[in-house]
Amino acid sequence: MHTLKQLNSGELQGITRLQIAAELTEFPRAIFSLADSLEILDLSDNQLSSLPDDFDQLSQLRILFLSQNKFTELPAILGKCPKLEMIGFKANQISYIAEDALPEHTRWLILTDNQLSHLPASFGRLTQLKKLALAGNQLVDLPESMTNCQALELVRLSANQLSHIPDWLLALPKLSWLAFAGNPFSHVEECLNDIVPMIHLDNLNLSEQLGQGASGIIYKAHWLDKPKSQQHLPDEVAVKIFKGAITSDGYPADELDCCLTTGEHQNLIPAIGQIHHDETLGLVMSLIPKGYQNLGLPPSLATCTRDTFTSGTLFSLDAITHIAKQMADTLKHMHQQRVSHGDIYAHNIMIDETFKVLFGDFGAASNLINLSGTQRAKMHRIEVRAIGCLLDDLLGLIQPEYPEYHSDKYHKLTELAFECMQDNLESRPDFSQLLEQLTRL
Known part of the structure; x- marks a missing residue:
């Protein structure tokens, strides 16, 4: 965290990341003195409601966080920022986004907890968009132009006013993590499930x-x-x-x-x-028994949608196969109950020393009961792609200098990960087929 005093004194000259939370009501002009170096700007937790018209002078800026401020519309000047690709305006009061207010090269857009009821048709220009968080708005529809957002991998639509999930969304070739609970077609006002007892x-x-x-x-x-x-x-x-x-x-x-x-x-x-x-x-x-630990760490700003791992992490091919089999069986069970998980990541998986899996965190889960059979089948294949990404991440830890990298099993697992991640959803295996293939290895 930095201070206005540091900024105004010039001692921050040359920094690449600036973070100030000081109840700001106006954008500090002194930030422009950092234009040649500043790549990440975090002015979250202030009282800002606008950006200056010359904000695009920050020519090196790649990442902008303005969460928990007072914006009522997305500043149109963002669309002119030459390198801006990651934008976060969580928990503002944004109800309007102008056409072309976003840079075409946007990769990561967080607009959670705002007041949006519609998105502009220009969203279809965001062909590099990979991560889109829109939970907690008032969205009643999504622009069909978003069929062009072919790079989308993670989409959060929970707690909106959508009457249905459009078929084109479920057909996006890279989509792997989708959440939409809390919309009129997929919401419970009160959990009445009595499968486990009520506890005071x-x-x-x-x-x-x-x-x-x-x-x-x-x-x-x-x-x-x-x-x-x-x-x-x-x-x-x-x-x-x-x-x-x-x-x-x-x-x-x-x-x-x-x-x-x-x-x-x-x-x-x-x-x-x-x-x-x-x-x-x-x-x-x-309680999770002692000895369990997280399989991975959450994505970083650089990896965007893919998990990270501590330096030196490595799993044998037998361990990777065992983990993948357990996950395929777990997801097969979930989809039989018509529930999707929405967050199939290594950081949500716990393993012990024998690589037994414990899986949890249903925060992004969605009830599929009101979807058509065709849509449920697509949700199934979307989550198969997430397993493919998990396999790909774990296999990616094995470098060419390791003997297993050149083994037949490594080749077969790599092929299986590729099958799970194919752009054509219907070409992917289902969880039963995936489990069979893993068992044969």
Whole structure:
């Protein structure tokens, strides 16, 4: 984090990344003194509502974050920025985007939690767009020109006002991660699934925080008072408390419903209870046994839609095959229950020393029950592509200097990843076929 004093004094000359959060109401003109070097500008958490008309003077700017400000429309000057490719305006009050307000080379666009009801037809010009986050708006439709957005891989449409999912969206050749829960055609006002018991929050003592995601915080908990009907439950549990009424993934009730609708599977983190406490929703789960760790790390600004791994990470081909088989079986089960996951990534997969998988995080899950059979089949193949990307990421850790790189099994796994990622959805295997092919290796 930097200060206005540092900026105005000239001591930041030559920096490539600037971040200031100081209740700014006007864009600091001194930022233009950094035009020759500045690549990343983060002015999130201020009170800004406009950008200067000469903002495009920042000729080296690639990444712009202006989340949690006061913008009511997307500044049209962005379309003139020569190198800008990553744009974030989360949690503003944007209700209007002018035609051509976005650079044609935009790769990553975050407009979560705004007030958009329509997108301009010029979105179809964004042929390099890979990641698009639009959850928590008021969208009633999507422009058909977006059929030209052939590079789109990740799309978040949860918590809008869409009456249906357009067929052209499901046919996009690179689409791998799609979420649309919380729209009129795919939303539950209240989770009424009683597959697991209702648990009173007052009966649990929440202790250490175990983790945090977009939709909630996970705590370790033990019982203060375990009801007789729940004596079979473990003494220590994990409790996910959902954040508020809406998150970047959509509505908590939809996530809870998708999780419970999916039911049990040996590779899913077991859900053992649900919490409805005043306005608070929660999910009670088994604690993940010791020895489990995340398979990967979230995408970086550079990788955009693909996961990252700590330096030196390497998995054997047998381990990769075992992980892929478990994931294919898990996703086969989920789609049989008419639920898509939407976030099939290494960073959402946990493994132990034997490479047994535990999979969770239903924040981007969607209930497919109201989709046509054809659309459900397309959603199935979209998530097969995500498994292909996962395989590709894990295989990419094996460099040419390793003996396994030149093996027949490496070649076959690489071919299988390619099959899963084919542009033609119908040419991809389904999860049953994928599982069969992995089993034969």
